[in-house]
Amino acid sequence: MDALILQFLNGLDKGSAYALIALGLTLIFGTLGVVNFAHGAMFMIGAFCAVAMQSMLNISKVTLDPTKLDFLGNPAQIRTPMVESLFGPELGGSIINWSVPLSILLAIPVMLALGFIMERGLIKHFYKRPHADQILVTFGLAIVLQEIIKYFYGANPIPTPAPDAFRGSIDFGVLIGYAQNTIIYPAWRLVYFTFSAVIIAAVFAFLQFTTFGMVVRAGMADRETVGLLGINIDKRFTIMFGIAAAVAGMAGAMYAPINSPNYHMGMDFLVLSFVVVVVGGMGSLPGAVLAGFLLGVVESFASMNEVKSLIPGIDQIIIYLIAIIILLTRPRGLMGRKGVMEE
Amino acid sequence: MLGLSKKDTTFLVVVIFLTLMTPILLQPFPEGSVLAQFNAGYPDLMQRFAIYGIFAIGFNILFGLTGYLSFGHAAFLGVGSYSVVWMYKLLGYNVVPGLLLAVVTAGLFALLIGYISLRRSGIYFSILTLAFAQMSFNLAYSVLTPLTNGETGLQVYTDDPQILMGAGSPNSPHFFGIVMNESAKIDVGGWQFTFNNGYYFCAIIAIIVFYLSLRIFRSPFGIMLRAIKTNQTRMTYTGLNPRPYTLAAFVISGMYAGLAGGLLASMDPLAGAERMQWTASGEVVLMTILGGAGTLMGPILGAGFIKYFENIFSKINDDILHTWFAALPDGLEDAIVFMVHPFIGKGWSLTLGLLFMMVVIFLPGGLIEGGNRIWRLVTGRSRNRNTPGKDAQHHPKPTAHVN
Numbered sequence: 001m002d003a004l005i006l007q008f009l010n011g012l013d014k015g016s017a018y019a020l021i022a023l024g025l026t027l028i029f030g031t032l033g034v035v036n037f038a039h040g041a042m043f044m045i046g047a048f049c050a051v052a053m054q055s056m057l058n059i060s061k062v063t064l065d066p067t068k069l070d071f072l073g074n075p076a077q078i079r080t081p082m083v084e085s086l087f088g089p090e091l092g093g094s095i096i097n098w099s100v101p102l103s104i105l106l107a108i109p110v111m112l113a114l115g116f117i118m119e120r121g122l123i124k125h126f127y128k129r130p131h132a133d134q135i136l137v138t139f140g141l142a143i144v145l146q147e148i149i150k151y152f153y154g155a156n157p158i159p160t161p162a163p164d165a166f167r168g169s170i171d172f173g174v175l176i177g178y179a180q181n182t183i184i185y186p187a188w189r190l191v192y193f194t195f196s197a198v199i200i201a202a203v204f205a206f207l208q209f210t211t212f213g214m215v216v217r218a219g220m221a222d223r224e225t226v227g228l229l230g231i232n233i234d235k236r237f238t239i240m241f242g243i244a245a246a247v248a249g250m251a252g253a254m255y256a257p258i259n260s261p262n263y264h265m266g267m268d269f270l271v272l273s274f275v276v277v278v279v280g281g282m283g284s285l286p287g288a289v290l291a292g293f294l295l296g297v298v299e300s301f302a303s304m305n306e307v308k309s310l311i312p313g314i315d316q317i318i319i320y321l322i323a324i325i326i327l328l329t330r331p332r333g334l335m336g337r338k339g340v341m342e343e
Numbered sequence: 344m345l346g347l348s349k350k351d352t353t354f355l356v357v358v359i360f361l362t363l364m365t366p367i368l369l370q371p372f373p374e375g376s377v378l379a380q381f382n383a384g385y386p387d388l389m390q391r392f393a394i395y396g397i398f399a400i401g402f403n404i405l406f407g408l409t410g411y412l413s414f415g416h417a418a419f420l421g422v423g424s425y426s427v428v429w430m431y432k433l434l435g436y437n438v439v440p441g442l443l444l445a446v447v448t449a450g451l452f453a454l455l456i457g458y459i460s461l462r463r464s465g466i467y468f469s470i471l472t473l474a475f476a477q478m479s480f481n482l483a484y485s486v487l488t489p490l491t492n493g494e495t496g497l498q499v500y501t502d503d504p505q506i507l508m509g510a511g512s513p514n515s516p517h518f519f520g521i522v523m524n525e526s527a528k529i530d531v532g533g534w535q536f537t538f539n540n541g542y543y544f545c546a547i548i549a550i551i552v553f554y555l556s557l558r559i560f561r562s563p564f565g566i567m568l569r570a571i572k573t574n575q576t577r578m579t580y581t582g583l584n585p586r587p588y589t590l591a592a593f594v595i596s597g598m599y600a601g602l603a604g605g606l607l608a609s610m611d612p613l614a615g616a617e618r619m620q621w622t623a624s625g626e627v628v629l630m631t632i633l634g635g636a637g638t639l640m641g642p643i644l645g646a647g648f649i650k651y652f653e654n655i656f657s658k659i660n661d662d663i664l665h666t667w668f669a670a671l672p673d674g675l676e677d678a679i680v681f682m683v684h685p686f687i688g689k690g691w692s693l694t695l696g697l698l699f700m701m702v703v704i705f706l707p708g709g710l711i712e713g714g715n716r717i718w719r720l721v722t723g724r725s726r727n728r729n730t731p732g733k734d735a736q737h738h739p740k741p742t743a744h745v746n
Contacts, residue, residue: 035466125704131466132412136632137703139625143696151685151693271477271621278470313486320474320481327463327471 002173002182007300009172013189013258015296016196017043020251021273022280022288023200024244030220030283031237034123035131037138040270041145042245045114046107046252047261048149050160053103053253057083057096098163100257107249115245119238142267150263157260162188188257195254199247200289206243207285216240220283275323281336291334295319351557354639358553362546365389366536373533377666380658383651386526386539387610391650393545394606399630399642400549400556401599405592406628407637408565410572414469414624415456415476419449419597421483421619423604425490428497428614431516435507436499438516438523438544438609442602449601450594457593461586464575476621483616496615516609518544523610541610548606552599553643559595560639568592572637600627629695633702635709644710649695656691 021043028036060079068076084092095102122141126134161167166187173183207213219226219233226233252261259265276295280287301307303315314321326333347355361368370384383389402416426448427441434440460471483491491497499505516523518540526539559565570578571585578585608614617623626649634645661680664687668676686694706713 122704132410133703133707135412135466135469136628137700139628140696140700140703144693144700147690147693147696151690267622271473274470275474278467282466313482316481316485317478320478323474324459324471327467328459331463331467 002178003304004301005173005176006183006185007304008297009183009185009189011297011300012193012293013296014299015293016193017251017255017269017292018273018276018296019289019292020196020199021248021269022276022292023203023285024248024251025273025277026280026283026285026288027203027240027244027247029277030285031216031240032119032123032127034126034134035138036123037135037270038118038142038145039138039244039248040266040268040273041142042111042114042248042266043252043255043269044149044261044263044266045145046111046249047160047256047265048153048252049107049110049249050100050103050253050256051153051158051261053106054096054099054160057081057099057102061085100160100162100253103253103256104250107253108246111246111249112242114249115242116238118245119241123241142270146263146266153261153263155263157262159260160256162191162257166191192254192258196251199250203243203247204285212236212239272319275319277333279323279326279333281333284333284335287333287335295322298322345554346558347561351561355554355557358640359550362393362550363543365392365546366538366542370534370536374535375533380663381655383655384537386524386537386542388650388654389539389542390545390606390610392647393542393549394603394610395627395630395646395650396643397545397549397552397606398600398603398627399634399646400553401596401603402627402631403596403636403638403642404556404559404568404599405596406631407642408560408568408572409589409592411461411464411589411593412469412628413460413472413593413596414621414628415460415472415474416596416600416627417619417621417623418456418476418479419453419600420604420607420623421479421614421616422449422452423601423606424608424614424618425483425497425604426601427605427608428499428612431499431608431612432497432503432505435505435509436513436516436612437507438518438605442605442609445601445605445608446598449604450598452601453594453597454590457590457597461589461593473621473624476619476624480616480619480621483619491614491616493616496613498613516541516612545606545610548602552602553639557639564588564591629699631709633699633709635711638709638711641709641711648710652695653691656687656694657689659687 021039024042025036025039028034028039058081060081063078063080064075065078066075070076081092081096083095086092087095118141122137123134126137168187169184170187170190171180171183172185172190174180176183207217215226215231215233216236219231219236223233252266272295273292276291277288279295280289280291299315299319302318308315330336345352345355366384366389368384369389370382372378372382383392398416398420402413405416406412423445426445427438430441430444456472456475460468460475463471484493513520513522521540521544523541523544524539526537526542529536529538567583567588571589575585604614604618607618630645630649631642632645633648634643635641661684664680664683665676668679671679684690702709708715
């Protein structure tokens with residue numbers, strides 16, 4: 001039983017990432033009707049926001065200390081990060097330590113801006129083109145974004161540690177009444193899960209309880225009528241595109257400690273996220289979230305040794321297998337709306 | 344001739360001529376000259392032109408004619424490679440049994456995947472094929488290791504049975520004694536031309552499959568496929584079931600991909616799982632779109648274009664750039680080199696991505712359409728001569744079912 005709970009928890013953090021990316025994909029798809037293959041790149045850029053934040057906070061002033069010598073006999077260089085000299089070593093040190101959560105402050109404006117530029121500059125011209133063209137142009141854009149990041153940050157993964165406070169593990173078993181050391185779980189992953197739950201809840205609340213969200217939902221249901229009522233729906237959809245990009249970016253920034261960012265991580269997640277969207281049902285936001293967590297957990301269960309010995313290799317293909325079965329038996333996905341992406 | 348119209352025969356003859364003369368045509372600069380690095384007439388690259396040309400021709404039969412965008416064709420490429428290497432291991436280094444097996448297994452595999460995937464269309468079809476290809480890739484890496492040798496890649500070992508290996512047979516891939524990696528070098532003046540057996544083997548196969556695809560394009564079957572692309576609903580109303588046609592197109596293009604994969608292994612007796620990864624599927628999509636989907640020559644041009652620039656561009660480095668712009672004032676020279684730097688060498692993928700985006704945005708017909716536009720500009724012929732009038736009623740906009 002405790003093994004099952006552990007696998008369930010393991011599935012949640014990957015599931016959170018899937019759910020956040022799939023949520024953004026579905027937002028874009030539901031509002032603008034565009035299949036965005038560059039969404040994985042948004043996730044990747046978000047992760048690199050964390051890297052950028054880390055290196056920005058570590059910009060140091062180099063002072064020479066003539067009293068100490070390094071092994072070559074030169075005066076030792078002492079690097080004091082600017083932040084430390086600004087806020088004092090105590091506060092400055094903890095700011096540097098918390099660079100990953102702080103990078104969200106960087107990720108949100110960057111991703112919003114990127115989303116706006118992308119939508120206004122490129123995607124706008126593709127509304128009337130076939131879906132194949134949209135896939136192709138965003139696929140090209142994903143390659144370009146990925147190569148730009150590779151140019152600046154190189155091809156190797158860059159470790160971005162979580163704050164010290166969350167670096168260890170939590171004995172999760174004790175909290176729910178198991179013996180000690182049965183369910184040990186990395187603390188940051190719990191943080192990630194909580195974070196993604198908050199973001200998902202915020203997006204839903206925004207759509208459900210604000211006037212803006214109501215208009216957007218109306219626009220998703222019937223864009224033309226909303227336009228006829230004298231509402232500038234295009235502007236709102238552009239903002240939604242920015243929000244979707246920001247969601248992916250935040251998901252990426254917070255994922256950086258779990259998986260050191262490299263330039264092709266977006267593509268790896270994108271393929272799976274598309275599968276998630278299809279399983280959840282094109283255009284259904286709850287479906288995307290549900291399917292994201294579901295597939296994350298299922299994937300994690302499939303990688304248990306007991307299951308693997310029963311059906312070898314199942315952990316590698318389970319997600320795709322589920323997608324194929326769902327597409328063939330329930331073409332609309334788990335919670336798909338009628339008339340979305342059907343001829 | 345050969346069941347082709349006069350125009351097509353001329354076209355085919357031109358293609359045959361160009362293909363056979365490639366080792367000379369791609370070697371326009373004498374050895375040792377500054378521009379020699381732009382020569383592409385070396386065996387490895389020419390083989391790639393032919394092989395990826397075949398891959399793209401096959402992909403074009405599916406995507407160009409029916410409009411179904413498959414993101415999983417690399418799976419067939421991989422299956423083809425594995426088949427050939429297995430035949431090396433079991434029978435011997437003659438490529439013929441391997442290539443036959445490659446085409447057959449890829450065809451069967453395509454039949455299975457196509458039968459399932461083609462029940463859906465549009466983006467769902469793309470994702471289904473992508474899912475199948477990723478599944479095959481993951482399996483090749485993990486459980487199927489006895490068949491695929493996992494990460495190491497499949498290769499021939501000395502203790503393999505190779506039952507048809509005679510005492511005198513060559514110890515590398517050959518076609519009834521013609522060894523693939525042997526080539527004849529001819530020096531003419533400052534030029535050196537390499538005539539490689541492997542290239543000519545691939546080239547002859549490429550010509551044959553090009554001829555087949557030409558026949559398919561011109562056949563009633565091809566027209567049926569085009570009808571599916573234009574308006575599948577109307578086709579169904581006419582009482583035709585499009586499924587068998589699309590499935591046939593899918594299997595044919597799968598067999599082309601299997602053949603291309605087999606040829607890859609015929610040139611270099613190795614097969615790795617990374618050939619099945621979805622980036623490889625993406626590459627053939629790039630080639631076809633870049634050249635011009637739905638045209639006969641487009642995919643081949645696209646394949647050649649990408650493979651050529653991949654090889655040449657990635658070899659250019661800052662030093663070479665400095666020699667090129669040496670005539671300019673120093674500051675300007677440095678500035679230009681600095682600007683160009685991200686796009687060359689390792690940055691070739693960036694250039695490719697940008698180029699691909701430009702083509703999709705401005706030139707949906709690919710390089711072929713670009714060529715046609717320039718041709719019309721040069722000859723001064725009006726562009727709108729053959730396009731239908733503005734009468735929307737009689738010329739309804741075809742709704743592509745890929746919508």
